[in-house]
């Protein structure tokens with residue numbers, strides 16, 4: 185499939201929406217209807233206390249819509265539909281992001297932990313109240329001293345058979361729970377992660393359901409609650425700190441699906457290895473990470489929608505000899521900002537949609553497929569990093585693309601920027617997540633996944649992949665055919681040949697992965713080297729294996745999406761957008777392709793020309809592409825675009841006025857307007 189011969193005709197954005205909406209289209213449609221009310225829109229200029237109050241109220245309203253029960257088991261009033269619940273959170277992210285995060289904490293993290301780590305008695309006792317938001321709770325894992333390395337948490341929970349209770353204790357300040365959502369104001373209970381100790385032996389990190397506030401909202405004895413105070417964004421979320429001073433926790437409050445403590449203190453678990461057990465527990469909570477990636481995608485699409493619509497009506501400078509000022513979206517460099525980002529948003533959307541689908545199927549399977557689970561975790565980690573970094577970069581770019589308007593709170597972008605900023609850190613720091621992805625690739629997913637503790641071990645080096653075979657992730661047959669059809673001599677192949685593009689992505693990943701494995705092996709063969717240094721000396725290379733892998737997975741998802749698009753005009757447009765994603769990714773990394781002889785200098789320059797050519801072709805479709813996201817106007821909430829109609833009229837009137845002032849043939853008489861404007865345009 186090449187897009188060289190395809191000519192773009194106007195596309196009904198609804199045809200794009202059909203492809204984008206995918207497997208959970210009904211959830212997306214419901215969300216557009218249910219959450220379109222003004223009350224879900226963000227509010228500016230509130231105090232922190234007002235924002236928290238409003239968001240807490242909305243949490244109850246949200247529960248009343250029934251959307252929050254989608255992922256929970258049917259016996260407790262849910263629908264047992266993990267994919268729907270993640271999609272629902274993703275849709276919520278078009279509204280106030282504080283509400284999305286608070287909902288994620290309540291139903292995804294807190295409710296998810298009770299459901300997935302607990303057993304029947306916990307479900308019976310608490311799930312209904314959690315679903316209905318009658319019991320608000322926290323997911324208290326991170327400590328001030330341990331965030332990414334949660335296996336090393338310092339909080340302890342020690343069993344005493346005499347009282348049949350656990351003693352939950354924070355041994356020092358840096359072991360206090362920190363940044364915990366719902367802790368500072370609303371949470372009544374918390375799922376607290378701590379080191380389980382029984383019969384004098386540690387069994388690693390487990391989770392307990394612990395009351396933290398009484399009916400009146402005061403901390404229960406032994407629990408100290410602090411407030412993290414003002415943050416860069418997410419002002420409606422009450423993040424706080426929790427410390428425990430020998431708090432007594434009944435034995436049956438251990439969430440014991442993966443590890444049980446008998447009355448006499450005997451510990452049992454179906455998973456013997458402590459590390460494996462812990463990461464199996466965390467693995468079940470993958471939904472949170474998937475939701476954050478998807479939500480970052482929504483915020484990015486919204487920012488692109490605002491910047492693209494604004495850029496379509498904002499005029500600045502006139503062409504030499506002409507009166508009419510240029511619409512900023514007509515400038516090549518403006519297109520260079522918006523269109524590659526838009527193409528990447530499409531690409532990431534399709535990859536995210538596949539991830540959600542895989543998660544739904546893996547989690548809903550009758551039996552546990554460990555290999556599939558590890559790949560799912562890896563994909564979730566990689567796409568969370570890709571989506572959230574893309575959000576941070578793109579929202580900033582959109583802010584700049586709207587000039588001064590982009591800086592005004594009424595135009596939404598400052599809040600989008602502030603609220604999504606931390607997405608690169610919570611649910612796993614992105615850099616650490618990329619290492620997890622790389623580790624899975626380097627060991628062919630043999631290693632107990634989720635932990636970075638084996639980097640410095642000889643066994644890790646022994647387990648490194650001997651031969652790299654890239655597993656295609658989407659539309660396997662189609663992609664194999666496209667790649668196999670590429671003729672041997674690159675120079676003869678069109679840059680728009682999809683097979684060639686795929687081959688470039690595959691080649692880069694394979695080479696990077698093999699190079700990293702060889703360097704690790706070589707480093708380790710010198711016995712003088714400390715194993716930590718062997719890894720650390722190639723850490724940047726190792727991370728590149730992850731990013732090149734994610735790029736390929738994302739391209740494959742896009743190719744598959746184009747292939748399943750039935751409307752011919754929409755398919756041709758998506759194929760061009762896919763070209764732009766592929767070529768702008770190659771262009772951004774052309775240093776590597778040149779260094780490794782994958783592009784000649786001439787062909788590298790041709791990639792840049794091809795990207796510019798695609799921008800020109802896609803320019804008339806920019807608005808269609810953002811409209812395809814089908815973001816209801818009520819969610820956009822940016823004055824610069826809500827005033828679009830009147831502004832265009834004002835602009836048209838202004839054009840007419842200028843023309844009238846200059847009379848007929850004014851273009852000939854008018855001095856070079858660009859020069860004049862440039863002279864008159866000191867930096868403000």
Ligand SMILES: Cc1cc2nc3c(=O)[nH]c(=O)nc-3n(C[C@H](O)[C@H](O)[C@H](O)COP(=O)(O)OP(=O)(O)OC[C@H]3O[C@@H](n4cnc5c(N)ncnc54)[C@H](O)[C@@H]3O)c2cc1C
Nearest residue numbers: 323324325326330331332363364365609610611612613615
């Ligand atoms: C607003 C907000 C809400 C949150 N909500 C919750 C919640 O509800 N519940 C909860 O349990 N937690 C929550 N968290 C905590 C969050 O999950 C952690 O902040 C996150 O896991 C990162 O941990 P850290 O802050 O200790 O950073 P660190 O892990 O200390 O990372 C600091 C820096 O070190 C780098 N680094 C760390 N290890 C490595 C390595 N091996 N190699 C290279 N670089 C490395 C990282 O890339 C990063 O740049 C929240 C955080 C915030 C800010």
